[in-house]
Amino acid sequence: xxxxxxxxGVPRGEPTAEAHVSxxxxxxxxxxxxPSSPVARFDDAPLVLDAGVxxxxxxxxxxxxxxxxxxxxxxxxxxxxxxxxxxxxxxHPVTSRAGWWEALVGPGRPVDTDRFFVICxxxxxxxxxxxGPASIDPATGSPYGLTMPVVTIGDMVRAQKRLVxxxxxxxxxxxxxxxxxxxxVLEWGASYGESVFSALPIAAGTRHSAQNIAFHxxxxxxxxxxxxxxxxxxxxxxxxxxxxxxxxxxxxxxTYVSQTALHRKxxxxxxxxxxxxxxxxxxxxxESYLRHQGSTFVDRFDANSYLYLTRAMDYFDLAVxxxxxxxxxxxxTPTRWCVVSFSSDWLFPSEESRTxxxxxxxxxxxxxFVEIETDKGHDAFLLEEPEFHAAVRGxxxxxARARGIDPPAPGPAA
Amino acid sequence: MTAAPPIARxxxxxVIRDLVEPGSRILDVGCGxxxxxxxxxxxxxxxxxxxxxxxxxxxxxxxxxxSVIQGDADTDLDAYPxxxxxxxxxxxxxxxxxxxxxxxxxxxxxxxxxIVSFPNFGFWKLRLQxxxxxxxxxxxxxxxxxxxxxxxxxxxxxxxxxxxxxxGVELEKAIALNTGGQxxxxxxxxxxxxxxxxxxxFLLRR
Numbered sequence: 001x002x003x004x005x006x007x008x009g010v011p012r013g014e015p016t017a018e019a020h021v022s023x024x025x026x027x028x029x030x031x032x033x034x035p036s037s038p039v040a041r042f043d044d045a046p047l048v049l050d051a052g053v054x055x056x057x058x059x060x061x062x063x064x065x066x067x068x069x070x071x072x073x074x075x076x077x078x079x080x081x082x083x084x085x086x087x088x089x090x091x092h093p094v095t096s097r098a099g100w101w102e103a104l105v106g107p108g109r110p111v112d113t114d115r116f117f118v119i120c121x122x123x124x125x126x127x128x129x130x131x132g133p134a135s136i137d138p139a140t141g142s143p144y145g146l147t148m149p150v151v152t153i154g155d156m157v158r159a160q161k162r163l164v165x166x167x168x169x170x171x172x173x174x175x176x177x178x179x180x181x182x183x184x185v186l187e188w189g190a191s192y193g194e195s196v197f198s199a200l201p202i203a204a205g206t207r208h209s210a211q212n213i214a215f216h217x218x219x220x221x222x223x224x225x226x227x228x229x230x231x232x233x234x235x236x237x238x239x240x241x242x243x244x245x246x247x248x249x250x251x252x253x254x255t256y257v258s259q260t261a262l263h264r265k266x267x268x269x270x271x272x273x274x275x276x277x278x279x280x281x282x283x284x285x286x287e288s289y290l291r292h293q294g295s296t297f298v299d300r301f302d303a304n305s306y307l308y309l310t311r312a313m314d315y316f317d318l319a320v321x322x323x324x325x326x327x328x329x330x331x332x333t334p335t336r337w338c339v340v341s342f343s344s345d346w347l348f349p350s351e352e353s354r355t356x357x358x359x360x361x362x363x364x365x366x367x368x369f370v371e372i373e374t375d376k377g378h379d380a381f382l383l384e385e386p387e388f389h390a391a392v393r394g395x396x397x398x399x400a401r402a403r404g405i406d407p408p409a410p411g412p413a414a
Numbered sequence: 415m416t417a418a419p420p421i422a423r424x425x426x427x428x429v430i431r432d433l434v435e436p437g438s439r440i441l442d443v444g445c446g447x448x449x450x451x452x453x454x455x456x457x458x459x460x461x462x463x464x465x466x467x468x469x470x471x472x473x474x475x476x477x478x479x480x481s482v483i484q485g486d487a488d489t490d491l492d493a494y495p496x497x498x499x500x501x502x503x504x505x506x507x508x509x510x511x512x513x514x515x516x517x518x519x520x521x522x523x524x525x526x527x528x529i530v531s532f533p534n535f536g537f538w539k540l541r542l543q544x545x546x547x548x549x550x551x552x553x554x555x556x557x558x559x560x561x562x563x564x565x566x567x568x569x570x571x572x573x574x575x576x577x578x579x580x581x582g583v584e585l586e587k588a589i590a591l592n593t594g595g596q597x598x599x600x601x602x603x604x605x606x607x608x609x610x611x612x613x614x615x616f617l618l619r620r
Contacts, residue, residue: 338476339483357483358493366461368476369483371469390477398479 028094035061035129036093040166050152057138060163061129062086062121066113074405075169078120079177079184085128088120094300103384110393112408124159125151127302134302146232153316157187171195178202178381183316190329198336198399203381205352206318206326216310219248223303245303246294253293258344258377326359337367338395347378425595426531429615438500443487444507448475488512491520499525508532509565522620531615536570536608571608587617
């Protein structure tokens, strides 16, 4: 969700060549419809959506790492978070930055690409090659914009299931994801449990709290209040609501880190000055940092996508989808579960994970629950957290033994 | 919930191992770092789940590939369905719960059988220490002083049998162990067990 690092002194007004910017913007645009990663196209093979309509033709962009074994039993599906994409463990085609989950995924890592066939797909409604509001609507030849039907977590998972079948995989060894990705993991377990051998929902919850929805609404309103949003038709009008999307990101970013970590990193330190300016420039380092987070986000993300994906998270409610009880969602689940939370996560507090665990217990599921002690907040799932990584490695090792496939390489000695 | 030191625990692990049927489903309540679960999975091929209060114990167990959740026997057992396990094991933990009777009721509801092991406060050395020194006794099995121990509900073997009687619980098997970890002969009377048993293991059924 953040870019994994927290630079303190980000230079203001960084001079960037116009040509460089427009080239990057062209790359970003290209990735929306013709991504550099593989794409599964479903022409005249409709995807039925929870909104009661269907997409007649659609596509899903994905990356794979590692090799599928002969029995096709070692496939791991990674589900990305709100602003993630399929580039979990490779350089990003637009930003050239490292993959967002390289701490966890790669050769010898807990999700060991030497042992597992790892799949990561851009979610439905995203802007990195899978059909979303920025994609061209084949019916009109113009971007969908707000004519794209609202999508849900269930729709995203239904699209992923089609991709997994397209890749010739009947049963996934593991489905792993954090935050919005964790919601998708829960949905996978609830809807396609027989195809999921093990599941790892991380820093997630069975539903959004009022506070979660509130923060998302602030972001959406910031986007829609930007004059360049143009009622969602900004692509047609060759503008972008940069300011609105940037503010949305700034507000959301605050929720990804803990108060302690934020204050430790920035405190009240000033940015490139010794005294305050008695004005409204970014006097404080935290202001400069947030502005930087906002502007780099705009370089790689689509504003309407942000509206759609935040909406999907707000609508997710596993209990309501299953007769009022979360446990009903997991009745008879054959999946091995490992729920992970982080002690300082205030976006999805540990209590939310405990709700998942109690429901899984009530359903008689085989379940582990690990709360990782850290002050890094929600974003801890993307960072170097040795105890978290040891838990993932251990869980996948036990599951691999039970499945009769090669486990991840042994981790660093504890 | 990891009340007893590891050396002393191994003694009751061996007894518990002999009580569990191979291939069964077990829940280890207060499983510590999962040593007993790992033993039973290895020896009997059981499908083991665990609950542990201490997060560090849970994280160690999960990193070993065991299914363990962080939780509290007093509050979290209520969420489990009836007859979910063949055996529910409470090893050296009942004396550390706030409401042992409620915990025991839950264990018998969740499991078809229930295995409980606990330190016997009627053990002669403990009685003697209290009698002679007039202070709360400590032993190798119960090393912590009164102000540091997590054991808040001590009982003797006879107390435990009385509670089982009151609850209408069937005592399928009972084994008392002396300090050396040897089993005290089966035909000995309760008073003898209660005096010479440093710990006891019970197999219970509803």
